[in-house]
Structure formats: structure tokens, C-alpha cells
Amino acid sequence: MSAAEGQSKEIILRTRGVGKTFGKFVALNNISAEFSRGAITSIIGPNGAGKSTYFNLLCGAFPPTKGSVEFEGKDVTGLPQHRFAHMGIAKSFQITSVFPQLTTRENIRVGLQALVSRYDIWRPRARLTELVERADELLALVGLWESRERAAKTLAHGEQRALEIGMALASQPRLLLLDEPTAGMSPEETRTMMDLIVKLAKERTVILVEHKMKLVLGISDRILVLHHGELLAEGTPQEVRQNEAVKRVYLGQREH
């Protein structure tokens, strides 16, 4: 995979010296990185490395304290969160975040509707039949077709994670950001999820935040390692695995 990772590859997302402080606490300091279109890039690091903070800056959950974020050549720093979905960036949450009382299908249908109709108070939504059809396609893709009529809160944890991915896909993103998609999953569910991610990456760019290094080594084209809010290392999985600094950080720490 690393061979395909040429210098000529188009850059879809770029951060220039982004930093984030919460009060006096520096969560993230001066990170500059580029993400290639069509690749799977993983952001790894031990707990408290600033992975989630960096992720939240990329997806627009909050603006950076300094620096800038560029998507497809446009500066998107500080734009409100809801604009990101319309630009083609979607994210899944680390802690499952769905519409609990709505059915699985309605969860995805509402996600799809955001691109089509947001303030129409008059026409019946039942007429937007193509949304239901596309919702059903996505349900099949993430393996939730059987559970389509169930309220999202009644789904098992793994199913809710899959729904989370389905909802992120609903906005037809060119860039898919996944925050620890396998968090709390059984080994069996984790394998299914990893297969799904590889499948999804064939048609779009994927950026993945993951705590467990071993999980992402096999599927990533490129890996960023964060530590104490700094960019510790960057490169192909092999380069990162052999990096002395990375070894030191992960040394003595049990790999899951």
C-alpha cells in the first residue's frame, strides 16, 4: 500500500500549526500535517496524547486556538459544525451518538435529509421516497437491514457503532473521520468493523483515530503518532513501527 503513497498524491486535508489550549492546559501544540485523498490515515497515540482534540479540530467540533485547517484547498478554520457535513466531511463519535428513540432507518433517513431539506415545513416527508431507498442501501451496507424498524436505543453496542458509521455516510462525505470506531467492541465485532472500514475506504478518504496501534498497522496507508500534544512521528506503518521515539512511548505499555 505504501507504494501507492506517492508525493504527487492530492492533498484533501491539511493543518498548519494548529494548537488547542483549554485554559492553561495545552492539549495540542503546533501540529502541521497533510492527508492524501483516497488513503487511510490513522492517528494513534497513548491516552491523553491529544488524538481526540486533534480529531475534533479536523471535523470542526471546535476551532483551534491557533493555526488553520484547510479542506480541499479552502480554509475551513472556525466554520460552524453543521457546515462541515455540507462540505463533504463527516464524522463518527467515539461515544455512540445516535437519535435513541427514532428507528434505525429514521436515524439514517434524517442524516440523508440534511443534504436535501432542512426548513421545509409543508410538504409531507413521506414523499421524499428516494431518501428511504438510500437509507435502506446504507442500512444494508453497514449490516443493519434486519434491525431497520427497531428504535436505535434497543440496538446492541456493536450495532449502534455500525449505525454511527451509517449516519456518517449519510451526508455522502468525501472525507470520513472515525473516532475510535471499535471502542468497547468484542474481537468479533472489531473484525467486522475493520473489514467495513477497508471497504468504505475504497470510495473515500478515511482518517481514523485509534488507541490500539496493532489494529491500524495492517490497514493504514499512513500513520501519525501523537504524544503529549505533539506530533511525535509520521510515516508508513513500517516506518512508524521502527521509529525509536515511538518504540519508547509504547515501550512497557501493553498493546491491546
Next chain:
Amino acid sequence: MTDATESIKEPRTATVSWYEFATRHRASIVAAVILVFPLVMPFTALAVNILIYGLYALGFNLVFGYLGLLSFGHAALFGTGAYLCGIAIVHFGWPWYAAIAAGVAGGLLMALLIGVLAIRTRGIYFAMVTMALSQCVYYLFYQAVDLTGGENGLRGINVRTIDLFGLRIDFINPMIRYYVIAAFVIAAFFVMSRILASPFGAVIEAVRENETRARASGYDVTKTRLLTFVLSGGFCGLAGALQALHLSIVPIEILHYETSGLVVMIALLGGMGTFFGPMIGAAVFLVLENVVSVWTVHWQLIVGAIFIACVLFFPAGIWGTLIARSRR
């Protein structure tokens, strides 16, 4: 596709199908009930009261039940509708239909004003900010004696006849008055049903269910909230305008925070976030008030106790409990 959906529904019990039937034809059912309603009521004025408070609660429920925000300032929307309708008739001699339109516009505008200031707050803060703002509105109308009559209320809203395409209708006759008001209330229920079934109706519920996810999906949560609040103001404004026509006077108490509290009780009693809940809540509450106040002057004690019992044992409200039972 459709076949697959049907097969899923098949094994369900018959009790669910009445609920689905009720949902599909919700506005027509309300219309049918409203049309025969005065025949079962002890007197027509009570039936009119129930209609008006039911409509007020319907508007309130859009924000409370569907959007998930507890507003404690809806009296300002209801009261502004009533005052603007009254002022249009008393001071400007507007015809009845224009006065009603003024009331609706007043409700929409007041909701926009209050909404812009309050909509970014959540939970208890939203309740407090809306309450404080509605108290401001109370004093505004209280002080504007020339227009509103201040403490004495706005008197002299005398609409004796209603001209409808050359037809003169006697508005003094209680039964006719009921059906004129019912026409507006039924229309409002149809509009509400339409809003809830619209794409925007889905957005309202999504924002209630999970604000962060709604935002990530690409919805502007603040704008959605504001638009919902303004729509709610339209319904409450209409209810206020009808109240002004019905009472022939707008008492200043209409803007009092008790009026805001009353609608919370009605919505909770009937079932928040349900279509029929507000009307059922209004009917039960006002009939109780009426029946109990005949026995004793301490009727509030008894109605209050019944209300507390309902909240404790049927937290989903009357209609909400029925729905939950049928789904079990």
C-alpha cells in the same frame, strides 16, 4: 420495499393498528371530535374554553414535547395574540378576520423577539429566561394603559356579527360562536399535523433527541430551534386572538406567569410530545376545574392533588400512557 415493511408490521397486535390509524388520520379525528364536542359538554362556554386552551397547549407542545425545551414564558405569546387582536378591533376598528391575523402575527413576532434572546440557553436557563422576558412583556402591556387598558384589561371587543362572503353570522349565539372558533382550531390542527409530518418535523425531533448528532449531520440547531419557537408563537397567538373574541375582553392576567404554568400542566396532563395530548389535557383540566369548583371553593387543592397523582403515576400523561400501553 413496501412489501418488506408490511411483513414487518404483520405480527403486531391489533391494538397497535388503532394507534397507527389514529396517527394517520390524526387531524381528521380531532376535527370530528371537536364537531360533536359541545353536545357532550355541560355548557358551550366551557367547550369554547377547552378549544382555545387546547390550541394554546398545541402550540406550546411543539416546543415542549417535540423540540424538548421547557418554555415558561408562553403566556407572552398567548397574551400578545389576544391583545393585538383586541387592540385592532377596539382602537383601529379592523374587521374580525384582520384582527385574528394581527393576533397570529403578534404571536409570531413576539416569539421571534423572545426566541432570539433565549434560544441559545438550555434546560432550566431557557425556562428562566423565557419567564423573565414574558414578565417584561407583562409590564409593557400593563404600562401601556392607553392601548391596553392596563390593570382593568382591554374592554369593548364587541364582535356581534361576523360577515362571511356576504353572509351575516350571529356571533352572540354560543353554539355558532363555538363553531366559528372551532373552524380556526381545526384548521390549526391540520397545519400542525402537516408541520409534524414535514421534513422539518423530523429535524425538530432529531434536535430534541441528540443536538450534537443533529449538528454533525448538518443541521443548524439554533436556527431549527428558533423557527420552531416562532411557529409555536403563531399557534399561541391564534389561540390568544380567539380568546379575545370569545371573552370580549382581554384581562391583564392573560400575560401573568400563571398562564405560562397552566399550559405546562395541560401538556403534562394530556401527554407531552403527542398530537392529541394537548386537547385531552385541556379538556380534563378544565372539566375538572369546573366540576370541582361547584362543590368547593378550594377546588385548586383537589385539582392540584389530581395533577400530582397523574404526574407521579402517569408521567407520560393520559394519551402518552395509552400509547405506551398499546405498544406493550
